[in-house]
Amino acid sequence: MDFGQLKPGYVAVLGLPLDENSSFLRGPAQAPAKIREVLHSGSSEYVSEDGPYLRDHPRWRDLGDLSLGTGEAAMNTITEAADAVLRRGAKLLSLGGDHSVTFPVLRGFAKHHPGLTLLHLDAHPDLYHDFEGNFYSHASPFARILEEGLVTRLVQVGIRTMNPHQREQARRFGVEVIEMKDWHGQLPELSGPLYISLDLDSLDPAFAPGVSHHEPGGFSVREVLQILAQVKAPVVGADIVELNPARDVVGVTAAVAAKFYKELLAKMLS
Ligand code: MN
Ligand code: MN
Numbered sequence: 001m002d003f004g005q006l007k008p009g010y011v012a013v014l015g016l017p018l019d020e021n022s023s024f025l026r027g028p029a030q031a032p033a034k035i036r037e038v039l040h041s042g043s044s045e046y047v048s049e050d051g052p053y054l055r056d057h058p059r060w061r062d063l064g065d066l067s068l069g070t071g072e073a074a075m076n077t078i079t080e081a082a083d084a085v086l087r088r089g090a091k092l093l094s095l096g097g098d099h100s101v102t103f104p105v106l107r108g109f110a111k112h113h114p115g116l117t118l119l120h121l122d123a124h125p126d127l128y129h130d131f132e133g134n135f136y137s138h139a140s141p142f143a144r145i146l147e148e149g150l151v152t153r154l155v156q157v158g159i160r161t162m163n164p165h166q167r168e169q170a171r172r173f174g175v176e177v178i179e180m181k182d183w184h185g186q187l188p189e190l191s192g193p194l195y196i197s198l199d200l201d202s203l204d205p206a207f208a209p210g211v212s213h214h215e216p217g218g219f220s221v222r223e224v225l226q227i228l229a230q231v232k233a234p235v236v237g238a239d240i241v242e243l244n245p246a247r248d249v250v251g252v253t254a255a256v257a258a259k260f261y262k263e264l265l266a267k268m269l270s
Contacts, residue, residue, distance in 0.1 A: 001063055001081065002069045008089030011268045014081060015262075020029035020216040021100035021136045024041055025212040031093040031257070032065050036247045038258040045205035052231065053265025058146035059269055061090075080109025082237075096241030098212075099126055099138040102197050105239060106150045107257070112235055113193045118151040121224065122199035124161045125177065127169040138242070146173040151195070155188060157227065158202035160217055164219060180217060185226065192233035198224070198260055199242045200253060208256050210248025211237075221256055228263050238264045 002119060006012055015032025015072050022028060038044065041266035054060065066081055067120075068074040083106045085092045094105055099122075109116060120142065131137035135144065152175070160180040162170075176188065201211040204218035219227075243257045 001066065002090060003063070003084040003125040005061060005267055005270065006085060006088040006090040010061055010090040011086045011093055012090045012151040013060070013062040013095065013263055013265070014085070014091045015095045016068070016078060017065050018068050018097040018101055019146060020070055021134060021138050022098040023131050023137055023139055024213055024246060025246070027212065028096055028098045028242055030245045031097065031243035034238070034251070034254040035095055035243065035257045035261060036062070037073045038251060038254045039261060044258065045254070046262070048061045048262045048266030049075045049225065051263070051270050054262060057269060060265060078104035079107040084215045091235070092237045093264055093268060094239040095261070096239060096243070099141055099199055099241045100136050102239055103141040104138070105146045105237070106145050106195065107148070108120050109195065109237055110148070110150045115193070116151045117194050117233065118145070118155070118197065119187070119190060119194060119231070120154060120156045120197045120200040121158045121219070121227065122156065123158055123213065124199070125156060125159050125166045125170060125175070127173070127175065129165075129169065131218060141167060142175070145171070153156070155190065156218055157183065157187070160215055176252035183265055185223070185228060185244040187230045190231060190233045193236040194231065194233040196228075196231070196235055196238040196264065198238065198240050199265070200240065200257060201242055201258065208253045210244050210253030211242050212244045212247065221259065224260065225263060228267065231267065236262070239263070239267065
């Protein structure tokens with residue numbers, strides 16, 4: 001992987017084809033390729049709604065997919081890659097993979113961005129201490145991130161599956177949870193540097209059926225775009241996770257992911 005081409009102000013895109021930590025279904029390892037396929041298919045424009053023109057943008061670098069082993073080795077490879085990107089002063093947009101990738105990515109961010117704020121969009125709080133014995137489970141990344149102090153603030157939106165254990169975890173870690181039932185369209189004030197973790201199941205399955213865990217009652221595509229538009233803090237990193245192409249319907253969820261790719265990229269280039 002050619003990290004040497006990166007310079008300050010660049011945005012590196014990295015595919016993280018890992019789904020072994022999914023508790024219910026495999027499939028998200030196929031997501032980075034599907035997102036790129038839609039992005040470059042000619043069916044869409046290389047534009048964001050409110051940002052720079054993206055086609056051939058000189059500071060946009062897609063580095064391709066990381067080659068990942070399994071278990072702790074895969075986690076370490078992800079952390080080292082994130083560190084390699086940030087060491088060059090670039091920003092990182094990661095394409096999952098299941099949500100377990102966010103923990104090793106943020107491990108790579110921690111020493112470069114102390115005091116990081118994390119905005120997390122998800123149907124699920126992903127705060128399990130472990131899930132069926134797996135500490136790397138996609139149901140647990142935010143427990144690991146908070147235990148290691150990798151961020152100073154975690155704000156969650158879209159949540160609609162809060163159970164007693166995770167409510168206790170949220171209290172213990174001081175997570176600011178805005179549950180979907182309480183959502184009125186306004187993010188709290190966020191200061192930078194900011195990292196955005198976007199689980200596609202934060203959307204209603206009507207808009208994004210290609211995810212492993214269908215949880216009705218979520219955001220529309222437009223609501224997520226409005227959330228991103230509200231973010232004024234500098235975004236130093238982001239991920240788009242949990243696209244499961246095996247469950248997608250005529251590629252519509254991959255197209256939604258590609259749309260968010262462009263919006264996040266534009267925000268990070270601005
Ligand atoms: Mn998640
Ligand atoms: Mn989720």
